[in-house]
Amino acid sequence: MKPGHLFEHHTTGTSNAPAPLAERMRPRTFSDFVGQEDLVAPGHPLREAIESDALQSIILWGPPGTGKTTLAQLIATVTRARFIAFSAVLSGIKEIKTVMAEAEEARRHLGHRTILFVDEIHRFNRAQQDAFLPRVETGDIVLVGATTENPSFEVNAALLSRSKVFVLHPLTTAEVRAVIKRALEDTGQGLGGAGLEVSADAIETIIHYANGDARVALNLLELAATIAGSTGTSVAVGNSASAADGVTRRIDRTLLARAIQKRVLLYDKSGEEHFNLISALHKSLRNSDPDAGVYWLARMLEAGEDPMYVARRLIRFASEDIGNADPNALTVTVATKDAVHFIGMPEGNTALAQAVTYLATAPKSNAVYTAYAEAAADAHEEIAEPVPLHLRNAPTQLMKDLDYGKGYRYAHNDENGISAMNCLPPGLSNRTYYRPTDRGFEKEIRRRLGAWRALKQKPDD
Numbered sequence: 001m002k003p004g005h006l007f008e009h010h011t012t013g014t015s016n017a018p019a020p021l022a023e024r025m026r027p028r029t030f031s032d033f034v035g036q037e038d039l040v041a042p043g044h045p046l047r048e049a050i051e052s053d054a055l056q057s058i059i060l061w062g063p064p065g066t067g068k069t070t071l072a073q074l075i076a077t078v079t080r081a082r083f084i085a086f087s088a089v090l091s092g093i094k095e096i097k098t099v100m101a102e103a104e105e106a107r108r109h110l111g112h113r114t115i116l117f118v119d120e121i122h123r124f125n126r127a128q129q130d131a132f133l134p135r136v137e138t139g140d141i142v143l144v145g146a147t148t149e150n151p152s153f154e155v156n157a158a159l160l161s162r163s164k165v166f167v168l169h170p171l172t173t174a175e176v177r178a179v180i181k182r183a184l185e186d187t188g189q190g191l192g193g194a195g196l197e198v199s200a201d202a203i204e205t206i207i208h209y210a211n212g213d214a215r216v217a218l219n220l221l222e223l224a225a226t227i228a229g230s231t232g233t234s235v236a237v238g239n240s241a242s243a244a245d246g247v248t249r250r251i252d253r254t255l256l257a258r259a260i261q262k263r264v265l266l267y268d269k270s271g272e273e274h275f276n277l278i279s280a281l282h283k284s285l286r287n288s289d290p291d292a293g294v295y296w297l298a299r300m301l302e303a304g305e306d307p308m309y310v311a312r313r314l315i316r317f318a319s320e321d322i323g324n325a326d327p328n329a330l331t332v333t334v335a336t337k338d339a340v341h342f343i344g345m346p347e348g349n350t351a352l353a354q355a356v357t358y359l360a361t362a363p364k365s366n367a368v369y370t371a372y373a374e375a376a377a378d379a380h381e382e383i384a385e386p387v388p389l390h391l392r393n394a395p396t397q398l399m400k401d402l403d404y405g406k407g408y409r410y411a412h413n414d415e416n417g418i419s420a421m422n423c424l425p426p427g428l429s430n431r432t433y434y435r436p437t438d439r440g441f442e443k444e445i446r447r448r449l450g451a452w453r454a455l456k457q458k459p460d461d
Contacts, residue, residue, distance in 0.1 A: 025189060039071075053078065058143075079115055083117070085117035086099075096128060100141070106140075107138075116142070121145035170211065171212045180218075220260065277296055281300065297352060311352065322359065322362050324441055329362050385428075389402075389404055389407070418451070
């Protein structure tokens with residue numbers, strides 16, 4: 001690496017053990033880079049900016065194992081600027097200030113730009129992120145941030161407005177397969193010549209388990225290779241002599257089952273994926289799709305989501321999207337909350353699944369939701385008229401003398417138990433908020449309400 005570049009990988013002790021396979025196989029050139037064609041293919045703006053050493057501040061946003069750190073290392077290799085990298089997990093405000101001061105010094109006295117790579121930038125708090133702003137604005141540093149979280153939520157708006165966001169996507173099946181193939185064939189840094197035989201179905205299992213994450217695929221391949229060699233000479237790296245004993249180490253689905261045990265699902269209970277999944281669940285239920293509803297529920301629960309959070313969202317759904325079309329939906333979801341609280345997890349998952357399938361197949365109406373939204377808007381925007389006198393109680397003689405309660409009609413004494421009395425303030429007397437649908441129980445409500453509203457239009461006798 002060029003003088004002045006810093007891209008350290010810290011190790012402990014004095015072990016000469018090789019770096020993990022995923023690190024050894026990290027692409028050193030753009031030609032080795034797999035995936036993200038829309039960013040790194042020849043002629044694309046990001047690659048052009050890197051290769052022409054004209055990079056401006058950028059944020060690399062994408063899931064783990066999609067190439068964010070690799071892109072940063074390629075920038076470090078190509079650029080003529082000072083390149084400094086550190087992780088937000090290991091660094092604090094003191095280190096930031098030191099780097100900022102050095103960057104200012106390098107630019108003013110040596111005319112050198114500093115490219116600062118911050119891995120997991122979302123882990124810096126707002127104050128720490130603010131420390132970058134003055135140096136980004138003056139051009140002392142070009143910021144390259146990497147994050148797995150949505151920058152809209154996790155990066156300061158001021159910093160975000162001065163950076164170009166590039167989105168990296170999970171690798172496709174074909175791309176993960178290419179990564180595995182390269183590792184198996186590479187005799188220098190990979191597992192080529194290690195006497196390994198990997199079945200086709202084992203490779204497909206690794207691809208499925210990796211779920212678009214190249215690092216996960218390589219880590220699992222390396223673990224499987226270690227297990228395969230555990231009964232004899234261990235599988236070495238780039239060492240054809242490791243197969244000189246004539247023993248072929250076979251990796252198949254049976255061996256992988258031992259290595260995998262259980263996949264850890266990609267999920268962050270406080271990040272964007274949390275909101276993406278609850279949105280998918282809610283919208284699937286709204287679309288009356290019980291299969292999708294159960295699937296998104298399982299994705300959340302199996303990844304460790306708080307079941308009481310899910311229960312609360314289902315209660316909200318029962319009122320927002322079903323309402324009086326099936327009033328029992330609210331009863332079911334409140335009972336579900338109690339059931340989950342009482343028996344806990346994992347047994348509570350069936351109670352939640354029961355609620356999800358009930359809500360998905362129930363008749364839908366957002367009439368209650370829209371009624372409240374419109375009434376709330378009027379409460380905020382219209383003149384707050386006093387409560388009409390006929391709706392006020394009159395517990396004292398003075399209040400009676402002031403006509404409190406005068407003109408009130410006791411509905412039970414009227415035919416059919418309804419009266420034509422208007423209960424809204426005069427300025428809103430013609431407002432209609434609740435418009436029941438003809439779905440489910442709301443069809444009956446609509447009939448009753450229609451009779452009352454027709455009565456309201458008749459002149460008083």
